[in-house]
Amino acid sequence: MEENENTVVDPLAGQMLPDEGLFGPGTPADAAAAARSERVGWRHNFRVFCRHKPAVAGLVYVVLLVLASFLGPAVFDLDYEKGDASETLIPFSAEHPFGTDQQGRDLLVRNLYAARNAIVVAVVSVLVGLLLGALIGAFAGYLGGALDLLTMRLVDIMFAFPQILLLILLLVAIPDSMDRRISMFVAIGLTSWAGYARLIRGQVMQARNEDYVEAARCLGASNSHILRKYILPNIAGPIIVAVSFGIPSAMMAESGMSLIGLGLRPPMPSWGNLIYEGAREMLGFPHLVLWPSITFGLTLLAFTFIGDGLGGVYGKDR
Amino acid sequence: MRVLKFLLKRLGSIVVSIACVVAITFAMMRVVPSDYFTQLELRYGANTAGKQMLDLQRQEYREIFHLDDPLWKQVGRYFVRVMKWDFGPSYKEPGEAHKITELVNAKLPVTLTVACAGMGIALVFGIPLGIFAALRRNSWIDYTLTSVSMVGQVVPPYVLAVLLTLFFAVFVRNFQIGDSFPLEWLALPSEGWGSWKNVVMPALALGAAPTAAVARYIRSSVLETLEQDFVRTAVSKGLGRLQVIVRHALRPSLIPVVTVMGPQLSYMIVGSVLVEDIFRLQGLGSLFVNAVNERDVPLVITSTFILAATVMLINLAVDILYSVIDPRIELK
Numbered sequence: 001m002e003e004n005e006n007t008v009v010d011p012l013a014g015q016m017l018p019d020e021g022l023f024g025p026g027t028p029a030d031a032a033a034a035a036r037s038e039r040v041g042w043r044h045n046f047r048v049f050c051r052h053k054p055a056v057a058g059l060v061y062v063v064l065l066v067l068a069s070f071l072g073p074a075v076f077d078l079d080y081e082k083g084d085a086s087e088t089l090i091p092f093s094a095e096h097p098f099g100t101d102q103q104g105r106d107l108l109v110r111n112l113y114a115a116r117n118a119i120v121v122a123v124v125s126v127l128v129g130l131l132l133g134a135l136i137g138a139f140a141g142y143l144g145g146a147l148d149l150l151t152m153r154l155v156d157i158m159f160a161f162p163q164i165l166l167l168i169l170l171l172v173a174i175p176d177s178m179d180r181r182i183s184m185f186v187a188i189g190l191t192s193w194a195g196y197a198r199l200i201r202g203q204v205m206q207a208r209n210e211d212y213v214e215a216a217r218c219l220g221a222s223n224s225h226i227l228r229k230y231i232l233p234n235i236a237g238p239i240i241v242a243v244s245f246g247i248p249s250a251m252m253a254e255s256g257m258s259l260i261g262l263g264l265r266p267p268m269p270s271w272g273n274l275i276y277e278g279a280r281e282m283l284g285f286p287h288l289v290l291w292p293s294i295t296f297g298l299t300l301l302a303f304t305f306i307g308d309g310l311g312g313v314y315g316k317d318r
Numbered sequence: 319m320r321v322l323k324f325l326l327k328r329l330g331s332i333v334v335s336i337a338c339v340v341a342i343t344f345a346m347m348r349v350v351p352s353d354y355f356t357q358l359e360l361r362y363g364a365n366t367a368g369k370q371m372l373d374l375q376r377q378e379y380r381e382i383f384h385l386d387d388p389l390w391k392q393v394g395r396y397f398v399r400v401m402k403w404d405f406g407p408s409y410k411e412p413g414e415a416h417k418i419t420e421l422v423n424a425k426l427p428v429t430l431t432v433a434c435a436g437m438g439i440a441l442v443f444g445i446p447l448g449i450f451a452a453l454r455r456n457s458w459i460d461y462t463l464t465s466v467s468m469v470g471q472v473v474p475p476y477v478l479a480v481l482l483t484l485f486f487a488v489f490v491r492n493f494q495i496g497d498s499f500p501l502e503w504l505a506l507p508s509e510g511w512g513s514w515k516n517v518v519m520p521a522l523a524l525g526a527a528p529t530a531a532v533a534r535y536i537r538s539s540v541l542e543t544l545e546q547d548f549v550r551t552a553v554s555k556g557l558g559r560l561q562v563i564v565r566h567a568l569r570p571s572l573i574p575v576v577t578v579m580g581p582q583l584s585y586m587i588v589g590s591v592l593v594e595d596i597f598r599l600q601g602l603g604s605l606f607v608n609a610v611n612e613r614d615v616p617l618v619i620t621s622t623f624i625l626a627a628t629v630m631l632i633n634l635a636v637d638i639l640y641s642v643i644d645p646r647i648e649l650k
Contacts, residue, residue: 160335161342162588162629165622168610169346176351252474256592259476260607279480279596283487289480297473297481304472 048313055309058302065299069116073109080105080113081267091287099287101277107287110269111295117270118299121184122250126243128189129250133196134239140197141204142227151197158194167191167253171262180264184257188250199242203235210234237314244307248300255296271296328637332630339626340619341393347615348389354379354409354613382412383616396619409614418620421605426624428601429594433586435517436525440582444529445575448536449563455541463533470530475589479523479596486519520597524589528582532575539571546570573644580636584629591625 050056072078083104090100098107140151158166170187207213213230221229251271257263258272266273271292278289352360355372364372380386384395399406405418451463470478543549544567552566590603602621609617 157335157338157342160626160630161339162584162626164588164591165606165625166342168591168607169343169618169622172610172613173346173350248472256474256476259592260595261611275476275480282480282484286484290484293477293480297469297477300472300474301469304468 045313049309052305052309052312054305055312058305058309061298061302062306065115065302066119069112069119072112073116078106078109078112080110080269089285089288091285098291101288102281107274107291110274111271111291114269114271114274114292115295115299117181117264117268118251118254118296121181121188121254121264122247125185125188125250125254126192126246128185129192129246130196130239130243132189132193133198134200136193137197137200138204138227141201142208144205148201152201155194155198158191163191164253164256167257168260168262171257180268184254184263187257188253191253192246192250196239196242196246199238200235203238204231207231207234241307241311241314244303244310248303248307251296251300251303328634332627332634335630336623336627337393337397340396340623341389343619343622344389344392344396347613347618350613352613354615357611357613379409379412383409396623400623405620406616408609408617410612410617418617421617422602422620422624425600425602425605426628428599429587429590429603430628432517432520432524432590432599432601433583435521436528436586437579437583439521439525440528440532441575444532445536447529448533449540449568451533451537452540452544453563460537464537467530467533470526471534473526475523475527475593476596478526479519479593482519482523516597516599520593520599523597524586524593527585528578531578531582535574535578536571539574540567543567543571569643573640576636576640576643579639580633583632583636587628587632588625 073080083100085104087096087100088102088104090096092099096106096108098111100106101110136151140148167187170190171183174183174186208231210230213226216226216230254263255270255272255275258270259276261273261276263272264270266277274292275289275296278285278292282289353376355376358364359369359372384392387395403419404416405422406416407414408417408421411417447463447467451460454460540563549562549566552562557565587602590599590601591606592603593599594601594603595607602625606618606621606625608614609621
């Protein structure tokens with residue numbers, strides 16, 4: 001593993017960035033080769049990712065958590081709402097490793113459901129934000145002009161508005177009748193698009209002016225072909241990194257909102273409302289708040305480590 | 319002259335941004351599906367007579383608070399009030415004309431004190447830790463500091479708040495440090511804002527992320543500065559290691575720290591929204607959350623305004639500080 005660092009074994013991997021050719025800017029053929037090597041490059045990328053040990057640990061943790069929280073309750077027929085009134089506030093037992101709460105509900109199960117909610121909300125709302133941001137940013141960057149100016153002013157306003165405050169106001173404005181998870185998708189998506197829009201706009205503008213794009217255009221490639229084959233593969237890296245850091249921050253947004261009573265509502269467990277409810281009985285029954293805090297903290301760390309690893313792969317630090 | 323121009327330009331853009339923020343808030347509070355009175359009804363329940371009362375009151379409020387005016391008029395009127403530092407009455411006490419101003423004057427200092435204490439912790443601990451990690455680069459101390467700072471940066475303040483409190487309350491008490499351990503330090507059981515001791519725990523919880531950020535930035539910028547020519551010159555003149563660091567390497571290394579100070583202070587001020595409730599602090603954050611939950615529109619708008627304006631003014635102050643530390647940087 002170690003000696004691979006200096007001598008690249010895979011002949012196609014990692015060295016084919018078209019604008020780094022030996023004789024100046026690459027030709028469209030180089031770019032096409034790069035696009036092909038992109039597929040082979042996954043193996044190389046994975047090796048680079050694996051060199052970052054915390055990232056691997058994070059990935060393993062996340063995979064286990066996803067398996068446990070999505071399959072566990074289904075396989076073992078666990079219920080987060082049903083409690084056993086004879087077994088309230090047990091700190092620890094063989095049957096309830098995380099203990100039980102005031103209503104005798106198993107906290108391990110509730111934590112698993114909280115993890116599931118957090119992951120679903122984070123992933124979907126990041127995708128919503130990314131989609132919005134990508135559309136707006138790509139149009140602004142590709143078309144430029146007045147549209148670009150206007151959208152960037154909008155982005156500036158979004159950045160001026162403290163994100164938590166906007167999130168709170170949005171969540172209040174969304175009708176209560178809607179499933180709280182869906183309103184979280186909408187609210188977090190609407191508050192996080194600006195960062196993606198700015199990133200993608202910059203990347204698209206940069207890629208648009210590259211010589212290989214120019215060359216491809218001269219050869220008669222259509223806009224959509226250029227966007228798919230030349231621009232997208234070249235801007236995918238930074239976007240993947242941004243998304244991987246977007247997930248933990250969306251998780252924080254979700255649990256923060258649930259903490260102050262605007263996110264998921266009990267009995268639906270979320271790390272935020274578990275921590276809030278546990279904190280009230282913190283000094284008497286520390287286990288109520290300890291486990292959600294630890295699992296939530298570990299999950300955030302794991303996702304951040306994965307982001308760091310991906311940042312290493314795509315040559316971009318935070 | 320140039321400084322004056324810079325200030326005017328920045329203040330101008332701050333005013334525009336604030337106007338946007340206030341307008342957005344006004345607009346959002348218009349489309350909120352359940353208003354102040356439905357919240358009252360939800361909380362206390364109401365029979366038919368009570369509902370009629372509430373409806374009457376709702377009509378009355380439309381006039382008192384000019385709810386039927388167009389948006390631009392509401393925002394304009396609000397800004398005229400802001401000029402006089404008078405935010406008018408809240409929904410809860412429509413009779414008291416200066417209620418919100420009093421609330422803001424009482425609660426802004428709480429939030430600012432906690433944020434400044436957090437920043438103080440970040441500077442006092444973060445700078446030495448960062449220098450230390452840079453000097454012992456790639457040793458186990460460096461790795462430990464780096465990973466601990468990772469935890470501080472990633473884990474949100476309310477989780478840290480809970481864990482810190484648990485640690486002090488449960489563990490410290492159990493390990494006989496004691497029964498004498500002053501519980502008021504936890505800020506938890508005490509009734510809100512009493513002595514400076516109430517600040518310690520919230521400041522620690524909120525200050526963890528800034529401490530980590532400062533340590534990280536100092537570490538990398540000290541590493542960078544130590545390779546500069548002027549540091550080599552200082553070393554070859556025969557200056558001691560400490561003197562080289564403090565006299566020559568530290569000042570240029572401080573510049574990136576100033577750049578993180580702005581976002582970190584904003585983070586702590588806005589983060590008060592999430593943390594103050596756990597510590598039972600009566601600051602701007604809890605004021606905002608309560609106002610939102612009660613749909614007390616004037617209070618929501620003013621607390622949003624104060625939080626946003628504070629954040630923007632802090633960023634301006636940091637930009638000015640930036641050019642004081644490094645005169646080569648021009649104010650733009």
